Amino acid sequence: MENFLLKNIENPDSADIEEYLKIGGYKNIAKAFELEPKAIIEEVKKAGLRGRGGAGFPTAMKWSFAAADPKFPKYLLCNADEGEPGTFKDRPILEKNPHLLIEGMVISGYALGAEYGYIYLRGEYPHAKDVLNKAISQAYEKNYLGDNILGKSIKFHLAVHQGAGAYICGEETALIESLEGKRGQPRTRPPFPVNVGAWAMPTVVNNVETLCNIPYIISIGSEAYSQIGSKDCPGPKLYCVSGCVEKPGVYELPMGTSLKDIIFNHAGGIKGGKKLKAVIPGGISTPVLPESMIDCPMDFSSMPKHGSMLGSGAVIVMDESVCMVKVTYRALKFFEHESCGKCTPCREGTEWLRKSLGRIERGEGREGDIELLQEISENIMGKTFCPLGDGAAGVVLGMLKHFKGEFEEKIKAKGSRV
Amino acid sequence: MLSETVLKEIEEIKAKYPSARSALLPALYVAQREFGWQSEKAMQAVAQALNLPEAEVRGTATFYSMYKHKPMGRHLIQLCTNVSCMILGAERLVDFLKNRYGLTQNGTTADGRFSLVIMECIGGCDMAPAMLLNTDFYGDLTEEKIGEILGGYK
Ligand SMILES: Cc1cc2nc3c(=O)[nH]c(=O)nc-3n(C[C@H](O)[C@H](O)[C@H](O)COP(=O)(O)O)c2cc1C
Numbered sequence: 001m002e003n004f005l006l007k008n009i010e011n012p013d014s015a016d017i018e019e020y021l022k023i024g025g026y027k028n029i030a031k032a033f034e035l036e037p038k039a040i041i042e043e044v045k046k047a048g049l050r051g052r053g054g055a056g057f058p059t060a061m062k063w064s065f066a067a068a069d070p071k072f073p074k075y076l077l078c079n080a081d082e083g084e085p086g087t088f089k090d091r092p093i094l095e096k097n098p099h100l101l102i103e104g105m106v107i108s109g110y111a112l113g114a115e116y117g118y119i120y121l122r123g124e125y126p127h128a129k130d131v132l133n134k135a136i137s138q139a140y141e142k143n144y145l146g147d148n149i150l151g152k153s154i155k156f157h158l159a160v161h162q163g164a165g166a167y168i169c170g171e172e173t174a175l176i177e178s179l180e181g182k183r184g185q186p187r188t189r190p191p192f193p194v195n196v197g198a199w200a201m202p203t204v205v206n207n208v209e210t211l212c213n214i215p216y217i218i219s220i221g222s223e224a225y226s227q228i229g230s231k232d233c234p235g236p237k238l239y240c241v242s243g244c245v246e247k248p249g250v251y252e253l254p255m256g257t258s259l260k261d262i263i264f265n266h267a268g269g270i271k272g273g274k275k276l277k278a279v280i281p282g283g284i285s286t287p288v289l290p291e292s293m294i295d296c297p298m299d300f301s302s303m304p305k306h307g308s309m310l311g312s313g314a315v316i317v318m319d320e321s322v323c324m325v326k327v328t329y330r331a332l333k334f335f336e337h338e339s340c341g342k343c344t345p346c347r348e349g350t351e352w353l354r355k356s357l358g359r360i361e362r363g364e365g366r367e368g369d370i371e372l373l374q375e376i377s378e379n380i381m382g383k384t385f386c387p388l389g390d391g392a393a394g395v396v397l398g399m400l401k402h403f404k405g406e407f408e409e410k411i412k413a414k415g416s417r418v
Numbered sequence: 419m420l421s422e423t424v425l426k427e428i429e430e431i432k433a434k435y436p437s438a439r440s441a442l443l444p445a446l447y448v449a450q451r452e453f454g455w456q457s458e459k460a461m462q463a464v465a466q467a468l469n470l471p472e473a474e475v476r477g478t479a480t481f482y483s484m485y486k487h488k489p490m491g492r493h494l495i496q497l498c499t500n501v502s503c504m505i506l507g508a509e510r511l512v513d514f515l516k517n518r519y520g521l522t523q524n525g526t527t528a529d530g531r532f533s534l535v536i537m538e539c540i541g542g543c544d545m546a547p548a549m550l551l552n553t554d555f556y557g558d559l560t561e562e563k564i565g566e567i568l569g570g571y572k
Contacts, residue, residue: 085539164482181442242543
């Protein structure tokens with residue numbers, strides 16, 4: 001499969017509008033403007049596009065809710081928070097292919113009736129901020145953004161909003177709070193952002209990669225697009241592989257490529273010829289899989305059947321030398337730090353989990369600690385305001401399911417396993 | 419106080435949004451650039467510029483980890499220790515920075531040259547272990563390499 005999302009990124013000037021135009025960039029805007037907005041939503045629906053931000057929500061459905069709301073103005077927000085540990089799949093687009101994102105946003109805005117867009121960019125990507133701002137001003141100059149795009153009286157304005165280091169702001173309602181200048185704490189739903197979102201107006205939040213698939217659908221048509229990858233969630237997918245592999249990096253592959261294939265064929269296998277032990281397949285919030293379970297298609301519907309989730313497509317590979325207790329402890333340190341404090345099960349639960357895990361990790365584990373971890377996790381799962389808490393609990397439960405022995409061993413031995 | 423130029427810059431930021439409050443995060447970045455950190459004065463100046471209660475400004479400024487609540491060194495080392503970096507040796511780098519420069523989490527060297535912030539994932543996992551030094555990414559770090567890189571920042 002030829003790359004679309006990562007097309008031309010080996011070109012050192014790929015972020016420049018002239019280079020993008022040379023490879024046929026921005027042509028899909030004109031093509032999309034030939035269609036009625038409704039027809040574009042229909043195309044995206046037929047294409048079967050599902051959101052790449054982690055939840056796999058059908059994009060056309062989200063759009064149609066916002067489009068049907070009579071309130072104006074509507075807003076299109078691009079989620080470029082990319083905070084899920086292990087995830088760096090949007091970074092090559094943001095740093096090297098910004099015009100693809102802009103093109104996707106202009107078409108999406110037209111389809112759902114939004115004339116204003118913001119890219120919510122994580123504070124940890126300062127280089128991407130400069131690239132995006134430059135690309136946006138180039139797009140204004142060439143009339144791909146503004147009040148009268150391509151002379152068609154179609155309006156779309158775009159700006160970058162920089163986050164400031166808070167994982168929770170990747171959650172779409174917290175993202176909206178943060179865009180409004182507040183602490184990033186999730187909102188109660190309903191009402192959903194598609195009806196009451198940014199500044200109380202209909203708002204669509206889509207991931208970077210999702211929006212970059214729109215020009216592709218327009219370009220090759222929904223029929224051809226729907227033939228790529230998995231049947232019920234087609235299209236190209238960016239998988240980012242890190243940890244103990246020979247060739248870490250971002251790989252654009254058909255959705256549903258097997259985890260084994262991603263690790264061994266694309267990412268070059270395990271570093272230094274060591275033995276694979278476990279994989280976190282979709283970012284730190286997704287349950288771990290032991291080596292014996294990696295023969296599974298990486299898509300939204302298959303992964304839950306294999307006991308995990310596609311998440312952000314962030315594959316973290318761990319070889320035989322990696323201690324699972326340590327990984328779990330580090331993950332929980334993260335969740336405790338990032339818990340926004342709004343709801344009790346997450347705020348307190350992540351702290352208790354971190355403390356109990358820390359004790360085991362330091363060799364001070366007590367009998368009953370495993371049951372305690374289990375119980376705290378179960379008391380978080382499904383009881384929190386947003387999925388951050390579920391993620392934390394799922395990590396611990398997944399680790400206990402597959403690597404309980406390692407925890408027991410460490411409690412008994414009262415020391416590190418290394 | 420913020421200079422006329424800086425106030426104008428904040429006015430321009432405000433114009434990008436339908437509500438002035440939305441300019442708070444970017445205005446805090448501007449204040450941090452001007453004052454070096456979120457001092458009482460900095461937060462007051464932002465509150466004034468955006469016509470917001472100081473408590474709201476402080477509440478927001480303390481929520482986000484990239485706003486600093488004490489003065490920082492000339493160069494900011496943001497070192498990732500999350501799982502992908504940890505399993506490839508980030509902890510050794512933490513030890514190295516401590517032993518060689520006396521740097522600990524949120525600390526600054528005695529000469530004011532470096533501050534260290536231990537980060538959650540910075541999205542540099544393909545080049546783990548990774549760090550941001552001011553606004554530049556550095557990856558595939560080893561003790562030796564990090565020492566060399568820091569040598570280039572005076
Ligand atoms: C704690 C948390 C963090 C999230 N972080 C991100 C993120 O960094 N990027 C992202 O696109 N979606 C993230 N999401 C998912 C968003 O809430 C939302 O579902 C997504 O942006 C929708 O876009 P999509 O439909 O295009 O997938 C996060 C969700 C949660 C609960």
